[in-house]
Amino acid sequence: xxxxxxxxxxxxxxxxxxxxxxxxxxxxxxxxxxxxxxxxxxxxxxxxxxxxxxxxxxxxxxxxxxxxxxxxxxxxxxxxxxxxxxxxxxxxxxxxxxxxxxxxxxxxxxxxxxxxxxxxxxxxxxxxxxxxxxxxxxxxxxxxxxxxxxxxxxxxxxxxxxxxxxxxxxxxxxxxxxxxxxxxxxxxxxxxxxxxxxxxxxxxxxxxxxxxxxxxxxxxxxxxxxxxxxxxxxxxxxxxxxxxxxxxxxxxxxxxxxxxx
Numbered sequence: 715x716x717x718x719x720x721x722x723x724x725x726x727x728x729x730x731x732x733x734x735x736x737x738x739x740x741x742x743x744x745x746x747x748x749x750x751x752x753x754x755x756x757x758x759x760x761x762x763x764x765x766x767x768x769x770x771x772x773x774x775x776x777x778x779x780x781x782x783x784x785x786x787x788x789x790x791x792x793x794x795x796x797x798x799x800x801x802x803x804x805x806x807x808x809x810x811x812x813x814x815x816x817x818x819x820x821x822x823x824x825x826x827x828x829x830x831x832x833x834x835x836x837x838x839x840x841x842x843x844x845x846x847x848x849x850x851x852x853x854x855x856x857x858x859x860x861x862x863x864x865x866x867x868x869x870x871x872x873x874x875x876x877x878x879x880x881x882x883x884x885x886x887x888x889x890x891x892x893x894x895x896x897x898x899x900x901x902x903x904x905x906x907x908x909x910x911x912x913x914x915x916x917x918x919x920x921x922x923x924x925x926x927x928x929x930x931x932x933x934x935x936x937x938x939x940x941x942x943x944x945x946x947x948x949x950x951x952x953x954x955x956x957x958x959x960x961x962x963x964x965x966x967x968x969x970x971x972x973x974x975x
Contacts (some may be wrong), residue, residue: 720783723832726930726948727962730755730839731788735780735828736955737772757800777821780828781806786831789816805894820891828957833964840891842884843960846877858902859883869929870908872941877959881931882906884961888929889916892965898923913945916963929963 722733781798785808789796795810798819808816808892818833820841820948831841832897886901893899898920906929909915917926932948933940940947 719809720780720787721950721952722784723787723826724932724948725830726932727928727964729833729835729837730964731832732841732962733739733780733784733787733830733832734930734950734952734954735776735783735830737776737779737826737828773823773871776826777828781819781830784832803894820888822887822891822960824958825956826952827958831962837967838892838965840888840893840963840965841960842887842891843958844880844884844959846880846959858886858900858904863905867906870914871947873938873947873959877938881959881961884931884959885916885929885963888961888963889918889965892927892963893918908946911945925965926958927963927965931960932960932962934958947961 719737720733720735723731724733726732747752756891778798785796785798795812796816797809797811797955799807799809801807806819806821810816816834818835818837818839820831820839822829822842824843824846827841827843827845831839831840857883859879863882864875867873867878867881868875871878871881885906886904889904890899899918900920903918903920905917905919906914907917914929914931915926916929918924930948931946931952934954934957935949935951937959
């Protein structure tokens with residue numbers, strides 16, 4: 715039977731709740747477990763059934779179990795109206811039975827780890843996590859990760875240079891998700907900097923678009939010996955079995971005139 719542990723909420727950026735889950739398949743790796751507890755809608759249930767490798771089925775089910783647990787904490791176990799689904803573009807959405815969007819949600823998984831970010835209101839959110847490891851050169855190129863960005867992040871955070879590509883990756887993925895995966899949000903156009911307040915901020919400079927907003931990197935408490943300030947990298951107080959890096963990005967005030975998604 716799949717074991718599930720949810721940690722949170724952690725508030726590392728204002729008005730945003732960040733939750734984590736670690737799952738462990740247990741002693742029967744061929745099992746995929748019963749999806750009933752996740753209360754998936756018809757679309758997600760069909761997606762789950764189409765997966766053939768047992769590990770893929772477990773990963774997908776685990777993410778939906780984590781989301782269900784988080785929503786039970788956020789809205790109450792008896793709140794049947796907190797309904798998780800995806801829209802026509804694949805964006806994750808939490809709606810009431812009447813169709814009203816209750817919150818903004820983003821999720822990410824890597825290995826056995828899952829992150830779920832929840833924001834109430836109109837602010838958009840993106841979260842990404844990656845188990846530590848050096849990004850492949852081809853992947854770095856496709857994401858627009860430059861040596862200058864790796865060097866800047868190393869200077870700002872103290873993260874080992876061999877892991878900085880992974881950290882930059884999480885920044886670009888989180889910002890891309892905060893834009894709902896819009897096709898005009900190219901990774902090479904997403905940058906980051908230390909703002910006047912000493913914190914990190916992202917910036918997207920694309921055609922007809924020049925937006926920026928807050929972001930925060932996060933790691934387990936004993937992953938690295940960093941020289942960064944608390945405004946750049948947050949050490950999560952909870953113990954995790956896996957070392958990882960993640961990023962949370964908020965898009966507070968989307969420019970309505972520039973929205974294409």
